[in-house]
Amino acid sequence: xxxxxxxxxxxxxxxxxxxxxxxxxxxxxxxxxxxxxxxxxxxxxxxxxxxxxxxxxxxxxxxxxxxxxxxxxxxxxxxxxxxxxx
Numbered sequence: 001x002x003x004x005x006x007x008x009x010x011x012x013x014x015x016x017x018x019x020x021x022x023x024x025x026x027x028x029x030x031x032x033x034x035x036x037x038x039x040x041x042x043x044x045x046x047x048x049x050x051x052x053x054x055x056x057x058x059x060x061x062x063x064x065x066x067x068x069x070x071x072x073x074x075x076x077x078x079x080x081x082x083x084x085x086x
Contacts, residue, residue, distance in 0.1 A: 016072075
């Protein structure tokens, strides 16, 4: 069994920890206000791949829009900053 298969099997199916590294990068750029085309250019992938990542991200996080995703990413960022500051 490959390492990739092992890591995919160990990944939860719901919540932030269920996201792949690529999905997290896409989510971060959505929160920064980039369009799918701009995200694709920054991450060297097609805009369709970005859309595919978003299609998988929304149900994993129980979200329905880019605005909800951006809010969640920003909230997580603040929580992380607060933990590091204390």
